[in-house]
Amino acid sequence: MSDSSEALATHELRHHFENMEQQRGASSMGMWVFLVTEIMFFGGMFMAYLAYRYEYFVAWQEGSQHMNFWIGTVNTAVLICSSLTMVLAVLAIQQGRRRLTSVMLAVTICFAMAFMVLKGMEYHEHWLAHEFPGSAFHFAGIDPRHVEMFFVLYFVMTGFHALHVLIGIGLVSTMLYMNERGHFSADYHNPIENTGLYWHFVDLIWIYLYPLLYLIGHHHVS
Amino acid sequence: MATASAITAEREHYLNADYGFRSWLLTTDHKRIALLYLISITFFFFIGGFFALLIRLELLTPQGDLVQADTYNKLFSMHGQVMIFFFLIPAVPAVLGNFLVPMMIGAKDLAFPRINLLSWYLFIIGGGLMLYTILTGGVDTGWTFYVPLSTAYLGTHVVLAAVSIFIAGFSSILTGLNFIVTIHRMRAPGMTWGRMPLFLWSNYATSIIQVLGTPVLAISLSLVGLERMFHLGVFNPQLGGDPLLFQHLFWFYSHPAVYIMILPGMGVVSEIIPCFSRKRVFGYEFVALASIGIAVLGFLVWAHHMFVAGISLYSAMVFSFFSYLVAVPSAIKVFNWTATMYKGKIYYSTPMLYAMGFIGLFTMGGMTGLFLASLGVDVHVTDTYFIVAHFHYIMVGGMVMAYLAGMHFWWPKISGRMYPEAWGKLAALTIFIGFNLTFFPQFVLGWTGMPRRYHAYTPEFQVLNVLSTAGSTVLAVGYLLPMVYFLWSLRYGKEAGDNPWGAAGLEWKTASPPPTYNFEETPVVTWEAYNYDDLPKEVPVVG
Amino acid sequence: MEKVISAKLYFTVWAALMCLTAATAALSYVNMGALSPVVALVIATVKGSLVVLFFMHAKYIDVKTTVLVIVAGFFWLTILLLMTMTDYITRAWS
Numbered sequence: 001m002s003d004s005s006e007a008l009a010t011h012e013l014r015h016h017f018e019n020m021e022q023q024r025g026a027s028s029m030g031m032w033v034f035l036v037t038e039i040m041f042f043g044g045m046f047m048a049y050l051a052y053r054y055e056y057f058v059a060w061q062e063g064s065q066h067m068n069f070w071i072g073t074v075n076t077a078v079l080i081c082s083s084l085t086m087v088l089a090v091l092a093i094q095q096g097r098r099r100l101t102s103v104m105l106a107v108t109i110c111f112a113m114a115f116m117v118l119k120g121m122e123y124h125e126h127w128l129a130h131e132f133p134g135s136a137f138h139f140a141g142i143d144p145r146h147v148e149m150f151f152v153l154y155f156v157m158t159g160f161h162a163l164h165v166l167i168g169i170g171l172v173s174t175m176l177y178m179n180e181r182g183h184f185s186a187d188y189h190n191p192i193e194n195t196g197l198y199w200h201f202v203d204l205i206w207i208y209l210y211p212l213l214y215l216i217g218h219h220h221v222s
Numbered sequence: 223m224a225t226a227s228a229i230t231a232e233r234e235h236y237l238n239a240d241y242g243f244r245s246w247l248l249t250t251d252h253k254r255i256a257l258l259y260l261i262s263i264t265f266f267f268f269i270g271g272f273f274a275l276l277i278r279l280e281l282l283t284p285q286g287d288l289v290q291a292d293t294y295n296k297l298f299s300m301h302g303q304v305m306i307f308f309f310l311i312p313a314v315p316a317v318l319g320n321f322l323v324p325m326m327i328g329a330k331d332l333a334f335p336r337i338n339l340l341s342w343y344l345f346i347i348g349g350g351l352m353l354y355t356i357l358t359g360g361v362d363t364g365w366t367f368y369v370p371l372s373t374a375y376l377g378t379h380v381v382l383a384a385v386s387i388f389i390a391g392f393s394s395i396l397t398g399l400n401f402i403v404t405i406h407r408m409r410a411p412g413m414t415w416g417r418m419p420l421f422l423w424s425n426y427a428t429s430i431i432q433v434l435g436t437p438v439l440a441i442s443l444s445l446v447g448l449e450r451m452f453h454l455g456v457f458n459p460q461l462g463g464d465p466l467l468f469q470h471l472f473w474f475y476s477h478p479a480v481y482i483m484i485l486p487g488m489g490v491v492s493e494i495i496p497c498f499s500r501k502r503v504f505g506y507e508f509v510a511l512a513s514i515g516i517a518v519l520g521f522l523v524w525a526h527h528m529f530v531a532g533i534s535l536y537s538a539m540v541f542s543f544f545s546y547l548v549a550v551p552s553a554i555k556v557f558n559w560t561a562t563m564y565k566g567k568i569y570y571s572t573p574m575l576y577a578m579g580f581i582g583l584f585t586m587g588g589m590t591g592l593f594l595a596s597l598g599v600d601v602h603v604t605d606t607y608f609i610v611a612h613f614h615y616i617m618v619g620g621m622v623m624a625y626l627a628g629m630h631f632w633w634p635k636i637s638g639r640m641y642p643e644a645w646g647k648l649a650a651l652t653i654f655i656g657f658n659l660t661f662f663p664q665f666v667l668g669w670t671g672m673p674r675r676y677h678a679y680t681p682e683f684q685v686l687n688v689l690s691t692a693g694s695t696v697l698a699v700g701y702l703l704p705m706v707y708f709l710w711s712l713r714y715g716k717e718a719g720d721n722p723w724g725a726a727g728l729e730w731k732t733a734s735p736p737p738t739y740n741f742e743e744t745p746v747v748t749w750e751a752y753n754y755d756d757l758p759k760e761v762p763v764v765g
Numbered sequence: 766m767e768k769v770i771s772a773k774l775y776f777t778v779w780a781a782l783m784c785l786t787a788a789t790a791a792l793s794y795v796n797m798g799a800l801s802p803v804v805a806l807v808i809a810t811v812k813g814s815l816v817v818l819f820f821m822h823a824k825y826i827d828v829k830t831t832v833l834v835i836v837a838g839f840f841w842l843t844i845l846l847l848m849t850m851t852d853y854i855t856r857a858w859s
Contacts, residue, residue, distance in 0.1 A: 016324075016331035017408075018744075026333045026407045029831050033399045036838035037437045043842040044441030044471050047849055048456055051467050054853050073790045077783060084779040087820045094769050133461075134453040149461040152454050156445070200820045207812045211789060211805035218793040406830050434841045470849045521844055525852065537852040 012188045024190055031194040035201050038164075042205055045157050049212060052153065056146035063150030064217030066131060071122045072214035075115050076206060082111035083203045086172070090196045096186035098179060105176040105192075108199070112169045119162055126151070154213055161209060164202050171195045235638070235735040250335035251738055256321035257636075258342050259312060264705070266308035266349060269356075273301035275698065278660075278691040286678035294677035295362035296378070302365030303383060304356075307390045308349050310621060311479065314486030315397055315432075316345070318628045319425045321636060323401055325729040325736065326419050328410025328745045333403040341396035348390030355382045364675065366476070367442075369457040369468040373449040381450050384443040391436045391443075394482070398432030401425055410728070412747035419727050419751050420509050424489025427513035431478045431485075431520065439475035442468060469531060473524035481520040484584070484616060485513060487624030488555055491577045494631050495559045497725040498574035499566025500759050502752035505558040512551035512558075519548040529597055530604045538597060545595035552588055556581060569761050571723075572646030576627030579654050583619025587612055590665070605675070608668025614661045623653065626704065633708065634722045638735045639715030640763065645707045653700035659693025722763040726752050770825065778819045785812050 017023040053060045089104030123132075130138040133152045141147065175195050178184065184192060236253045239245075246254060277297050280288040289297065320338065324331050332338050355361065361383045363372040372380050405426050409418070446468070448454040457463040496503045503509060525533055525541040559581055568574070590612040593599045603609060633641055663686035668674075672683045679687070721730040732741055749756070789808040797804060817835070818824040826832055 014335075015739075016329065016333075016335065022407060025828055026403050028826075029407060029828065029834065030334060030337075030399060030403045032831050032834045033402055033433055036834060036841075037395055037399075037433055039838045039842055040434055040437035040845070041441050043845055044438050044445075044474075046842075047471060047845055048445070048467060050846055050850065051464065051470075051853050052462070054850070055464070056462055069790075069793075073786070076786050080779065080782045080786065083782075083816060083820050084775060087775050088772060091769070091772060091775065133455065145460065146462045149456075149458075149463065152456055152458075152461065156448060156454055156456060160444075197821055200816050203820075204813050204816050207809050207816065208806075210786075211793075211802075211809050215789065215793040215805045216802055402834075430837075434837070438845065466852070470852070474845055474849075521841065522848065525848075533852045534855040534858065536855040536858060537848075540848070540851055 020187070027190045027194060028197075031197050035197060038201060042157075042160070045153070045160065046208070046212075049153050049157065052146075052149055056143070056149065059143040059146030060150055061217035062141055062143060063147045063154070064213065064215070066129070066147075067154070067214045068122050068125060069214055069218060071118050072210055075118050076210045078111050078115050078118070079203045079206050082108050082115070083200055085111065086196050086199045089175075090189070090193055093179070093184050093189040093192050094186060098182070098184070101184070101192070102176055102179050105172055105179065109169055109172050109176070112165055112172070115165060116162065116169075119158065123155075157209055157213070161202070161205055164205070168195075168199050168202050171198060233733065234737065235733060236738045237638075237735050239738045248339070250331070250339055252320050252324050252332050252335065252338060253636075253736065253738075255338050255342055256317050256319075259316040259320060259345070262342070262345060262349065263309050263312055263317065266304055267701075269353075270301055270305035270309055271698065271701065273297050273304065275694065277301060278694040280677050281679070281687045282691050284679050284681045284684050289677065291677055292362060295364075295675070296360040298675055299362050299364050300356055300360050303361075303387065304352065305617075306365055306479070306483075307387050308345075308352060310483040310617060311390075311394055312345060312397070313483075313621070313625050314490060314628060315401070315425055315428055315482075316341075316393075318421075318490065318625075318632060319397070319401065319428075319486060322632065322729055323404060323422065323425060324408070325732065325740050326422055326727060327405065327408060327413055328728050328741065328747065329404065329408040330739045330741070330744075332400045333408055334400050337396050338400055341393040341400070344389050344393035344396070348386045348388075348393060351382060351386035351389065355379045355386060358382075366472065367446055367468075368472075369446065369449075369465050370459055370463070372446055373455070373457055374459075381447045384447050388440055388443050391440050394432050395436045398429035398436075401429040402433065405429075410745050410747055416507070417747055417749070417751050418510075420492035420503060420506070420513070421486075421489035423510040423513045424485045424492065427517040428482050428485040428489075430514075430517045431482050435475040435478040435482070435521070438471055439479075442471040442475070445471075466528065466532060469528050470525065473527045474521075477524040477527065478517075478520045480613070480616070481516055483621050485516060487580065487621045487628075488513070488552075490624045490628035490631070491559060491580050492555075493725075493727065494573045494577040494627055495562050496752045496754060497631075497723055498569040498571055498577075498761070499563045500569075500754050500757075500761075501562055501566040502750075502754050503558065504561035504564075505554075506751065508554050509558050512554045515551035515554075516548065519544060519551065523548055526595060526600070529600045542595055542597050546592065549588060549592055549595070552584075556585055556588075567759055570647075571630075571761070571763075572641075572643060572650055573627045573631035575647060575650040575654075576623045576630065579650070580620055580623045580627065583615055583623065583657070587615030587617075587620055590615065603668055605673055606668035607664040607672045607674055610674050611661050611664035611668060614664070619657050619661065623657075626650075626653070629704070629708075631723070632729075633711070634718030635729055635734050635736070637708075637712055637715070638718050639711045640718050640722060641704075641711045641715060642707050643763075645703060649700050649703035649707075652696060652703065656693050656696030656698075656700050660690050660697055661693070663687070663690045663693075719762075724758050724761050726754055726757060770819070770822070774819065778815050782812055782815060 013020055014023060085104045085108045089101050089108065092100035092104055126132055130136055131151055133148050133155065137148050139147050172195055175192050236251055246258065249255060280294060286294065359378060361378045361380055363376060363380060367384065405422060445456045449457060455461050455463055457465060457468050492503060492509060522544040523541055525537060526545045529538050594612065630641060630646055667683055667686050672679050718734045720733055728745055731745065785808050789805055792804055823832065823835060
């Protein structure tokens, strides 16, 4: 088993690297640099949120109360569970346990899909309540103009996040497929590690979106 | 000259290693990718230049008589977008950087060759979309896409242009990512950070900016797109949207972007000056750290583009302070280049002429930047031709000349041929004269009140405008000359040999053109950078 | 060279994340005035740190420069947020 996986590993060594360690180090560093670009991309949206929250404080409290607290909280738990199964998948392939890796990857995908379904239900609910920005928007409470802006930020931020979840589902599925084809081993599994990094990053963004969108005005609920 | 090509053809190198479209379009060789970029950005340079000539043609007369006002808006918008995103940003990193970074650190390729090829394809897709935008009517937002003009008031192809730039931005991010990982992880044994050529330090600093800044441009453009297409109006004034929020996000990238454009050029100059002074760089550590300093400080100044837009005065003072500060590392470099030349044995080769021109013109452009850092002066000259002259002195007088300097310096390495030196000098001189004739009058025009982005002006500005347009035609001729003689040299140029300039650096220790894997054996570096004390005092080719 | 972390540690981190989520959700019912968003974001940062350090192995990276990359990313985000806010916060002063 270790002979063939070593052969697999050497087969995977790209010609411009001196050895597998250099390749692994480069691959991992490259992934982190990419994640930094994602931090800055989402950062622009957090900036918009921060600026408008400062200017329209009351509307932000008001809008936050119209978030679905329970879907938001359950989705947070779902993503945390998916992060666990993802990191267990990485652990499994580090130990060369291909079967377990596939199972963990598949469970991760299930959690991710659950997140998307819940999000879809949530969006649908907002749509029915006339809370989608645009000509169909109608808000009966205070400061409707700025509350609409809150919803704009809500849909933009969670929308880009959901897009990243979708891409993540695609990446994890690709890893599952490749693992089933015997592509990975204890000696070679960079792509799975990198996919894991991506997936945890998606979780990280949600860890901040959750309090910013769902929790800030919550205690005002009478 | 058939003998010359026969000799080159006997030895295998990266150009003749494989033939056919597939070997080029599916290459992962960083040197071939560099040439793919070279062809692409040259194409876009002439597109951008074409718009510039139309602008200068219109401005020959005070009346707006060549094109209508809306069309004129499109001319300067397309000129800016094409020149910035499809020429200046990629020019040195994607052409010279791609070609040289692996060779200079003693590696066989960049860390991620396939991502390198992907970055070129993204550039082409973005460029294709930009061309389509131009051909279907263009945009008139200025290169700055300010809201709510771009989101609510224009019927032109804003989203298309935004998408094309978004994609080109991704290309830029991938190049930066590749360079960062390569420089950190793939240096040859003995190549410590302190032994790296300054060209690498500059490209490393550039890459930091590309990676940290470009994503914010991406989100800015995305938000404009979302507002136009899905009415998710983050900047919609009716919902309390703030036009300044867009400007903050846009300039957070676009100011550091100017350092993406200039830093690689400074890196080129840092290689050429010591070679043609036959001396090591004075204050190597200072120049290296100044590159990093520019990259970091460059992120702290962006709102100096918004001094008259309505930001708080107190915030403006903070940004003004940092804007003064960011001039310091650039000045350090200029002092060090000059000190390098002092008591050196100077050779006035074509690359050296361009590099010296860079130092002078960049300094002028940079010093006028200090004028602009001052709040009081900035209020007077914002949105006038003073600004236009300022950034063209840096971008054209600085960056484009540095690019040409680099192309001439490394042409022998890239092609195995020498360009004709007399024509090189003639073109350099033509460009220098044409450049100053075009842009110096614009300082005066701006100072005396001519606004920018207007296709008509009051008659007292005509003389200087005519001078400026005359200069632009001289400049155009100057830019055409290298196109012609570089192509000529591919067939008729003298064979270059490994190191025609007697230059220091690992790239000169391998053949011209280099073999596909750069080095026969991985070099082990035991010497400091710019070891001109150990190299011949005579420059073989020019000597 | 590649550190293998035990499943037990991962489960512990997961449990901590779930507890912190429950805590922040529960605390959102409590009126703490201006302190509410602070508490929520502090908890979020603790959760985020757990994810970055343990799930993303930042604690076990032997390459110092990769750590520098991560720190730089968050630092730059801070520059964007802080310096832009200097404008918004001081506009009323003028």
